[in-house]
Amino acid sequence: MNVEQVQNTHPELVLAETPVLQVQNFEVTYYTDAGRAKALDDLRFSLKAGEKLGIVGESGSGKSTLALAMMQMIKTPGRIEGGQVYVDGTELMALNAEDMRRSRLQKIAYIPQGAMNSLNPVMRIGAQMVDAVISHVENESKAEIKERCMLALESVDLARGTFKMFPHELSGGMKQRVCIAIGILLQPQVIIADEPTSALDVVTQRQVMETIDRVRKKINAAVILIGHDMGLMAQFVDKVAVMYAGRLVEVSTVRQMFTDPQQPYSRALINCLPNLENKGVFQGIPGLAPSLLRLPGGCAFHPRCALARDICKTSRPEPQSDKSGRSVICHLFDKEAQNEPSS
């Protein structure tokens, strides 16, 4: 039996395997002039090697803050208030600045939003890649470093000649793939991709996602894909986490999410997806995402929730997990879980 079969028949066996990434009670707050904004509120999740997690949410829900905080790249007025991020047994938050710098790219790599604009326009691609390597790896000869870069370029389907090119000679999709190549230079265990394809057209998008997937298989890294395109999530990830006002309101497998979403916000997200059957039907989610400075009391989603009850306005729901490992923050889910026989 291979791993996938085991996963299907005995999910508990796979869960017993130690995860490569574990995030516990992670909290980040921005201290702004207008007040305190809790951008990440008690986040917990874990990922196994080779697993793909998608994080979706509206702008301002804290998706990018999560990515930056995991890399310890949050700038003031933001502050990491607490929590642990374990990558392969190392607690990142306990590292000093120099050790953290070494861990970036080596243990955990980050492909930022609009990564193609992060390339230096006056440096050749190769020079930028070599820079990344020499700041992390000692005693590797020039030829070895160059070969390492070439292999990285080849693994993202770029010609070796790209090494000598300038960013302006490449198309958007190629630049994005260069950024992926830089991200995997040191074979990290975790890759965080923040909207890697938001500025690209569908064909290039597919190409970039296929590249990330192939690279993931090759180095068996866990991938976190941040975005707001549910369609992309359906095509790419294994698990989906829905973020709302700094909390992961639902974490479940991609199949559970698309066939039977539990949290009303994730249900609304699924329902507003366009498909071929309902031409001309536009369904959005009423209301606006709340400002983190003025979160409504109780459940943060209750003003927009069609199913809100009195309890939702007063009491803050806590994460509940069921047997399959899905975690939901909602009073209603709470109830359904109680109704189920406990055996």
Added chain:
Amino acid sequence: MSHLLELRNISKVYSRGLISKQSTTALQDFSLTLREDEPSILTVAGESGSGKTTLAMLLLGFIAPTTGQIIYRGKDISTLRGSEKLAFRREVQAVFQDPFAVFNPFYTVDHLLSVPIKKFKLAKSRAEARNKMDEALTAVGLRPEDIIGRFPHQLSGGQRQRINVARALLLKPRLLIADEPVSMVDASLRASILETLRNLQRDHGVSIIYITHDLTTAYHIAKSIIVLYRGAVMETGEVEAVIKHPQHPYTRLLIDSIPWPNLDQRWGEQKIITRESSGAGNGCPFFSRCAQANEQCKNPAPLFSIAPHQAAACFLHSNKPELEAAGISETLPT
């Protein structure tokens, strides 16, 4: 019968280099007619570099075509002067991709609405101007009291984009050119902006040219579609037919790459061939990436009429009747 807009064999070539001229054809021999009496939504789709934005810029009169003519209500837009030019500027409006870049952060958002009112002398008094602004904002589903007097940074991307639509609406345009209006907006807000655009067409009789690379939204909002690739028309017709039964290999690749939010509909049946060279000279621009390409494709492919409301520029359909370049408009239902 009068036409609202007529593009006659438009080409746009960008050249660079002083000594050794390098040129890129952004749009090649493009013809299109929009009728005045029946406002419709037309999608122009294609990947980056297909000439979509060049088309928008040409239509708005921001750049001049290298060859060909753009006729707006019987007059070539390059010859418009004075009051005629002003009328053109008012009647043809645009909504751009980035709702963050169009606002001046130092002004409140009503600046964006009050300037056109002043410039085009739409109101005689302050109260009338305010009324007009309220009306336009309400029409796009915003509450004027929430918007007026606020600064851009206090509003969400979706709200800003709807203010842009409101600004266009204020001027009572006949033609709205929407260049990727929802690509930078959250998925949950996309629906409301698209709905606003559709209502504009339905209730206010505005023709809309919706430029996008996102075929899912195109499918939902438009009635007809033109698929561009490197400045040439690949396929045209009714949106239902083109998206459900694409006939051109390029359209097939595009549709195969849409990430449908459906677990049972996987993407990527078709392999992506990366472009090696710049195609086959004068031939089909898709030549170097097409799996079905043969010798014949080194010649330019005319449009072949596959159904009354669908045509594809591909020799795979060479048994079908040929269509003239000017015949594109006939394949587009209104």
